[in-house]
Amino acid sequence: MRYVKISKQNTYEFLERLKKIGTLYAPHKISEKFFDFCEVDDVKDVMFEYQRTIRPPRRFFYPEREVLFTFDTRKVELYENLPSDKKQILFGVHSCDIVALRTMDSKFIDDQPDPYYKSRRENGIVIGLSCLPDEYCFCNVRRVEFVDAGFDLFFHELPDGFLVRVGTVVGHKLVDPYEGELFEEVCPDDTENMSKFEEKRTSMFTTQGNWDNLRYFMELRLNHPMYIRESEKCLGCGNCTLTCPSCKCYDVQDIPSIDGRTGERIRFWDSCQFRSHGLVAGDHNFRETKQDRFHNRYQCKNSYCSATTTSFCVGCGRCTYFCPADIQFKKNLMEIAGYKGGYS
Amino acid sequence: MSQSKTQDEGKENIYDTAKCRLLRKYKLSESDKLFLFRFEDPEIATNWRFKPGQFVEVSLLGLGEVPISICSSARRMGFFELCIRNAGRVTSQIHKLQPGSLVGIRGPYGNGFPMEQFYNRDLLLVAAGLGMAPLRSVFLYAIDNRWLFGNITIINSAKFGNELLFKRELEAMKDIATAEDISIVQTATRDPDFKGLHGRATSHFEKVNVDPKNCAVAMCGPPAMYKGMFEELIARGYDPRYIFVTLERRMKCGVGKCGHCNIGTATSWKYACKDGPVFDYYAITSIPGLI
Numbered sequence: 001m002r003y004v005k006i007s008k009q010n011t012y013e014f015l016e017r018l019k020k021i022g023t024l025y026a027p028h029k030i031s032e033k034f035f036d037f038c039e040v041d042d043v044k045d046v047m048f049e050y051q052r053t054i055r056p057p058r059r060f061f062y063p064e065r066e067v068l069f070t071f072d073t074r075k076v077e078l079y080e081n082l083p084s085d086k087k088q089i090l091f092g093v094h095s096c097d098i099v100a101l102r103t104m105d106s107k108f109i110d111d112q113p114d115p116y117y118k119s120r121r122e123n124g125i126v127i128g129l130s131c132l133p134d135e136y137c138f139c140n141v142r143r144v145e146f147v148d149a150g151f152d153l154f155f156h157e158l159p160d161g162f163l164v165r166v167g168t169v170v171g172h173k174l175v176d177p178y179e180g181e182l183f184e185e186v187c188p189d190d191t192e193n194m195s196k197f198e199e200k201r202t203s204m205f206t207t208q209g210n211w212d213n214l215r216y217f218m219e220l221r222l223n224h225p226m227y228i229r230e231s232e233k234c235l236g237c238g239n240c241t242l243t244c245p246s247c248k249c250y251d252v253q254d255i256p257s258i259d260g261r262t263g264e265r266i267r268f269w270d271s272c273q274f275r276s277h278g279l280v281a282g283d284h285n286f287r288e289t290k291q292d293r294f295h296n297r298y299q300c301k302n303s304y305c306s307a308t309t310t311s312f313c314v315g316c317g318r319c320t321y322f323c324p325a326d327i328q329f330k331k332n333l334m335e336i337a338g339y340k341g342g343y344s
Numbered sequence: 345m346s347q348s349k350t351q352d353e354g355k356e357n358i359y360d361t362a363k364c365r366l367l368r369k370y371k372l373s374e375s376d377k378l379f380l381f382r383f384e385d386p387e388i389a390t391n392w393r394f395k396p397g398q399f400v401e402v403s404l405l406g407l408g409e410v411p412i413s414i415c416s417s418a419r420r421m422g423f424f425e426l427c428i429r430n431a432g433r434v435t436s437q438i439h440k441l442q443p444g445s446l447v448g449i450r451g452p453y454g455n456g457f458p459m460e461q462f463y464n465r466d467l468l469l470v471a472a473g474l475g476m477a478p479l480r481s482v483f484l485y486a487i488d489n490r491w492l493f494g495n496i497t498i499i500n501s502a503k504f505g506n507e508l509l510f511k512r513e514l515e516a517m518k519d520i521a522t523a524e525d526i527s528i529v530q531t532a533t534r535d536p537d538f539k540g541l542h543g544r545a546t547s548h549f550e551k552v553n554v555d556p557k558n559c560a561v562a563m564c565g566p567p568a569m570y571k572g573m574f575e576e577l578i579a580r581g582y583d584p585r586y587i588f589v590t591l592e593r594r595m596k597c598g599v600g601k602c603g604h605c606n607i608g609t610a611t612s613w614k615y616a617c618k619d620g621p622v623f624d625y626y627a628i629t630s631i632p633g634l635i
Binding site: 068069071072073076077078080082107108110112113114115214215216218219222248249250251252253254256260263265270272277278279280281282286296299300302303304311 | 357361597603
């Protein structure tokens with residue numbers, strides 16, 4: 001792997017130049033408590049230290065709502081509405097979110113690829129950024145705290161800038177023109193500082209070890225009382241799934257024009273926490289109760305993604321942080337698996 | 345659509361549909377009709393293939409899509425049949441379509457029944473209610489490839505006699521079939537007035553003419569039936585490796601993307617549309633929540 005270094009000051013200049021390649025999105029502080037990926041206007045507004053964005057980065061490749069087709073009801077024809085080729089650059093993506101995107105890839109770009117997602121992914125540039133965890137983070141026990149793939153560049157914080165890992169050819173192409181100008185060689189001190197950062201980071205996680213056997217305990221304790229207790233608190237609002245970086249359920253609807261001759265076939269994010277998710281004709285519901293739906297999410301998020309060899313849950317902490325009922329996903333999973341140590 | 349055009353273009357939109365014309369419709373029961381479709385594009389009509397147990401997404405522009413099992417024989421080409429119950433927003437409109445109308449079709453989707461594994465075996469097909477639709481495809485496949493299979497028993501059941509799907513067709517086939525090697529059992533479970541057999545599928549095992557040790561079983565019906573049948577079949581010495589059932593879920597996209605048909609638990613997370621809808625005995629009995 002190629003490693004280069006960039007100073008903090010040059011990072012701003014680099015971001016400025018990225019804006020010329022495509023639309024640049026980076027974390028911004030949008031309110032007292034919340035961060036979100038926003039289009040970069042002034043590079044000085046970019047936040048280098050943040051825990052999590054309110055909306056997951058998947059929305060850049062798989063928007064909340066999109067028109068798949070327009071149609072003509074008289075000709076009975078669908079007309080593709082594929083996304084444009086414009087480049088989207090995401091700067092400041094944490095390792096958990098990068099792995100989450102790879103779990104999405106495994107479903108959306110399989111043997112029957114989704115052309116909308118695929119096209120945006122191909123036109124996307126992902127630049128990772130190191131982070132320090134808070135009490136909601138548990139990416140380490142999910143084994144995704146340090147990523148090997150899924151980024152073009154990855155910025156690791158140093159006291160005087162960033163150590164940059166180059167992950168893809170696209171990454172090389174971003175660095176090449178500015179080698180010697182914005183990017184310099186990595187010296188042993190930088191490696192030492194990265195080491196220290198990683199050591200500090202590792203010690204900050206409130207859970208330690210790994211949760212590899214979690215999914216087996218989840219099956220062995222299918223009727224754990226936690227599900228009843230916690231699902232009673234649940235409001236069924238779907239915040240957990242909408243903020244989740246690896247949730248991908250969608251619904252599709254035809255919206256006809258007023259005269260019914262034309263229309264749009266749209267898709268939009270759905271949530272397994274909604275009653276309609278398992279509802280079929282004849283009013284039969286495959287996940288009838290709130291507890292059924294609550295349980296379904298716990299199983300789905302902890303299921304195994306063979307592409308990343310991790311679970312679909314990447315431990316970003318969003319579902320807990322943004323839950324209006326204060327349902328503690330991490331704590332509940334530890335209860336099921338019987339993990340005691342390390343939780344504060 | 346995609347399938348012919350796209351290969352030239354090197355692009356394929358998996359959500360695109362192909363135009364199909366409704367040629368005939370027949371009433372099967374008060375709520376079920378049989379629809380005969382043909383692809384408008386002659387190339388697709390000639391080359392389109394499916395396996396018994398697979399389904400298609402039927403698209404009515406402005407209303408949406410519904411997953412429907414294909415119920416015709418995979419060996420009769422150029423057309424396909426769908427048995428559709430008038431049960432919801434889209435299907436009620438499909439029921440109103442007149443011959444000549446156009447719909448959009450994409451598919452076929454799902455794994456289907458592993459017919460090759462059934463070769464040289466006897467076949468026991470057990471259908472309840474609308475479950476007869478996908479099993480008709482299996483049955484007709486076996487009839488059209490008669491030399492590949494041993495004895496065949498088909499048990500068609502419904503709550504009421506007038507809800508037995510393809511009842512007259514199956515009766516007519518009785519005459520064609522050699523009496524000894526095909527057994528056709530049609531039974532009503534809750535209809536004292538029905539002039540025929542009464543009771544559940546499990547109560548008619550004496551009419552089954554297959555060898556349990558060398559038989560493949562395909563079932564489609566409500567989950568409660570599967571539980572009862574599993575016990576009965578295992579007790580009678582049927583080989584669990586050759587027992588298959590098909591499941592119903594909300595298969596919105598058909599291609600393992602939209603997530604609505606998800607089933608299973610953490611170690612066995614499945615999409616009914618892509619990993620299924622056909623599952624074997626061991627999958628059903630080892631993965632909680634499938635039935």
